[in-house]
Amino acid sequence: MPMPTVLEEIQTEIKSMLAAGFAKAHEAGLLPALENDIQLEVPREKEHGDFASNVAMASAKQMKMPPRRIAEIVVSNVDTAGSVVNRLEVAGPGFINVFLDQKWLYRAIRRALEEGERYGCTDTGRGKKVLVEFVSANPTGPMVVVQARAGAIGDTLVNLLNMAGYCAKREFYINDSGNQVRNLGRSLDARYKQALGMDVPVPEDGYPGEYLISMAQELVKEEGDRLLSMDDEARIEFMASYAVRKNLEAQRRSLERYGVRFDIWSSQKALEESGALEHTLALLKQRGYTYEKDGALWFRSTAFGDDKDRVLVKNNGDVTYFAPDIAYHLNKYQRGFEELIDLLGPDHHGYIGRMSAAVQALGYPASSFEILIVQLVRLVSRGESVRMSKRGGTFITMDDLLDEVGRDAARFFFLMRAPDSPMDFDTDLAKVQGNENPVFYVQYAHARICSIFRQAEEVGLKMPPLESVDLSVLGDASELDLAREVAYWPHEVIDAARNREPHRITKYLMDLAQLFHTFYTRCRVIGEREDVSLARLALIKAVQITIASGLRALGVSAPDRM
RNA sequence: GCGCCUGUAGCUCAGCGGAUAGAGCAUCUGCCUUCUAAGCAGAGGGCCGCAGGUUCGAUCCCUGCCAGGCGCGCCA
Numbered sequence: 001m002p003m004p005t006v007l008e009e010i011q012t013e014i015k016s017m018l019a020a021g022f023a024k025a026h027e028a029g030l031l032p033a034l035e036n037d038i039q040l041e042v043p044r045e046k047e048h049g050d051f052a053s054n055v056a057m058a059s060a061k062q063m064k065m066p067p068r069r070i071a072e073i074v075v076s077n078v079d080t081a082g083s084v085v086n087r088l089e090v091a092g093p094g095f096i097n098v099f100l101d102q103k104w105l106y107r108a109i110r111r112a113l114e115e116g117e118r119y120g121c122t123d124t125g126r127g128k129k130v131l132v133e134f135v136s137a138n139p140t141g142p143m144v145v146v147q148a149r150a151g152a153i154g155d156t157l158v159n160l161l162n163m164a165g166y167c168a169k170r171e172f173y174i175n176d177s178g179n180q181v182r183n184l185g186r187s188l189d190a191r192y193k194q195a196l197g198m199d200v201p202v203p204e205d206g207y208p209g210e211y212l213i214s215m216a217q218e219l220v221k222e223e224g225d226r227l228l229s230m231d232d233e234a235r236i237e238f239m240a241s242y243a244v245r246k247n248l249e250a251q252r253r254s255l256e257r258y259g260v261r262f263d264i265w266s267s268q269k270a271l272e273e274s275g276a277l278e279h280t281l282a283l284l285k286q287r288g289y290t291y292e293k294d295g296a297l298w299f300r301s302t303a304f305g306d307d308k309d310r311v312l313v314k315n316n317g318d319v320t321y322f323a324p325d326i327a328y329h330l331n332k333y334q335r336g337f338e339e340l341i342d343l344l345g346p347d348h349h350g351y352i353g354r355m356s357a358a359v360q361a362l363g364y365p366a367s368s369f370e371i372l373i374v375q376l377v378r379l380v381s382r383g384e385s386v387r388m389s390k391r392g393g394t395f396i397t398m399d400d401l402l403d404e405v406g407r408d409a410a411r412f413f414f415l416m417r418a419p420d421s422p423m424d425f426d427t428d429l430a431k432v433q434g435n436e437n438p439v440f441y442v443q444y445a446h447a448r449i450c451s452i453f454r455q456a457e458e459v460g461l462k463m464p465p466l467e468s469v470d471l472s473v474l475g476d477a478s479e480l481d482l483a484r485e486v487a488y489w490p491h492e493v494i495d496a497a498r499n500r501e502p503h504r505i506t507k508y509l510m511d512l513a514q515l516f517h518t519f520y521t522r523c524r525v526i527g528e529r530e531d532v533s534l535a536r537l538a539l540i541k542a543v544q545i546t547i548a549s550g551l552r553a554l555g556v557s558a559p560d561r562m
Numbered sequence: 563g564c565g566c567c568u569g570u571a572g573c574u575c576a577g578c579g580g581a582u583a584g585a586g587c588a589u590c591u592g593c594c595u596u597c598u599a600a601g602c603a604g605a606g607g608g609c610c611g612c613a614g615g616u617u618c619g620a621u622c623c624c625u626g627c628c629a630g631g632c633g634c635g636c637c638a
Binding site for chain 2: 041043044045048052054057060061066067091092093094095138175178179180205294295296298307310311312313314315316318320321322345346347348349350352353373375376378380416417418420421422423424426429432433436437438440441443444445447448451452453454455456459503504507510511514517518520521522524525526527561562
């Protein structure tokens with residue numbers, strides 16, 4: 001049984017009132033029957049009411065009447081007596097502005113307090129199983145800054161989906177098979193030999209990063225030179241799996257530090273060993289979407305709108321990267337997930353068409369698969385960009401960033417921008433322990449509230465059962481603004497989850513914190529008349545719950561004091 | 563050449579069909595005997611890249627152009 005949010009309850013009430021107004025006007029022969037849905041929006045300007053509807057404008061064409069005229073007729077046929085609606089007005093080009101009695105805000109405050117930590121959670125997603133795959137860094141080295149961005153976004157997206165009532169899981173795909181892993185093995189092999197004093201170059205297509213040097217030294221410490229006696233093929237394989245294991249451990253540690261914990265680690269190698277690849281190719285073949293040309297096996301991705309067909313098996317018998325990835329996605333569906341979301345870097349955007357085609361060829365709806373492109377990050381310090389070059393072996397890793405700015409700032413900053421827009425990350429600003437830094441601004445609001453509760457306890461001010469608190473003593477604009485913002489929270493979560501826009505949450509929290517700080521300077525909680533103090537305690541409790549909930553979703557801490 | 567992302571305040575970015583285009587930073591002016599001034603109030607600052615089109619209405623949608631970034635393998 002879906003539990004509507006306070007906002008939904010109110011909107012439903014308003015909509016049915018307006019619908020009744022339309023119906024009444026229609027019966028009286030004043031208006032044609034209403035065909036459009038009645039939409040409500042929250043106006044930008046407060047002077048335009050708590051909600052506004054554009055239904056008159058939207059119906060103007062159909063009703064062949066000027067929008068303002070329609071709106072006026074409707075408004076004069078609506079009965080607002082005894083409802084939460086105080087008054088209706090027609091404004092601008094034909095908006096119907098709805099002004100509510102402030103008592104609806106009490107419901108929002110009460111709801112937040114009743115639901116506590118669960119406030120913001122809804123069952124919008126109806127338990128739909130969603131798999132979000134992100135980061136999936138190749139196990140060929142430490143993780144870099146873009147992956148930190150993807151990590152923050154993916155992790156938060158899963159939190160938001162779960163809050164919105166989906167059953168979402170985070171998955172890390174381990175690319176522990178294929179050419180690059182072999183190259184990694186060869187690179188480590190060279191470093192190993194170097195560590196033993198041999199003059200061997202790192203292979204040209206190998207990995208030059210310095211982390212392999214220390215890994216090789218460690219390997220020498222563990223194994224001495226005895227690996228030299230293995231035959232080349234076996235040694236490289238050993239090197240490869242050793243390096244993969246070490247790199248993965250390091251990645252997992254970094255992620256842990258960053259507050260990202262994956263529900264599932266999925267190994268490409270294991271999947272391939274299960275025969276999934278052959279099975280998938282057979283399935284594609286059986287469904288008639290493959291053909292042979294130039295000695296290679298092709299997938300007819302153009303049948304689903306891709307610009308060209310793609311090779312699955314090369315003419316030398318090797319599979320492409322694409323083929324096992326199809327198998328992997330099939331495997332995700334077979335594990336019961338109904339919706340798949342992949343976060344990928346911008347260099348993979350060309351991949352969208354073919355993978356979407358593959359999903360459809362396997363019989364799954366195009367809408368069940370989605371690739372989110374996480375755009376590049378440029379680190380900026382003192383107005384200059386910090387150069388990163390993977391090829392030169394010098395790059396700024398996720399750990400470097402965590403050392404530099406800390407987890408809270410790193411996550412919050414990445415979550416201030418839309419995933420698909422390239423961003424500059426100002427490391428100087430992120431380090432500031434002050435009001436210029438948005439993350440501190442939000443956390444400070446939370447800490448201030450905690451501080452008030454500590455003080456309240458000291459002076460023996462205790463909140464009685466919620467029912468006996470009279471919220472009607474709230475009246476300052478800053479109090480009502482706060483309550484209204486709190487009422488929006490569940491919908492912020494829903495919208496952010498549905499549109500895959502975690503950055504809405506940071507924006508929301510900055511707004512909410514702003515409103516709180518304004519309230520804080522205008523109104524005192526302790527030392528007022530008791531009923532006022534109690535009502536304000538209830539209000540700021542609701543705010544505290546909401547900020548904590550929001551920060552939790554972002555994976556950012558909500559300190560009790562600062 | 564083709565594809566994707568991006569052009570909005572001095573800087574970094576929100577907004578993406580509605581009524582006077584917003585925030586943070588930076589700049590300037592005020593505000594601490596009272597729950598944390600890591601705060602608040604206020605001011606200045608904008609041909610929303612350019613040109614057409616669709617619409618009652620466009621920063622938002624469509625087309626073309628200009629600029630920046632990133633891709634375009636039987637690599638992964």
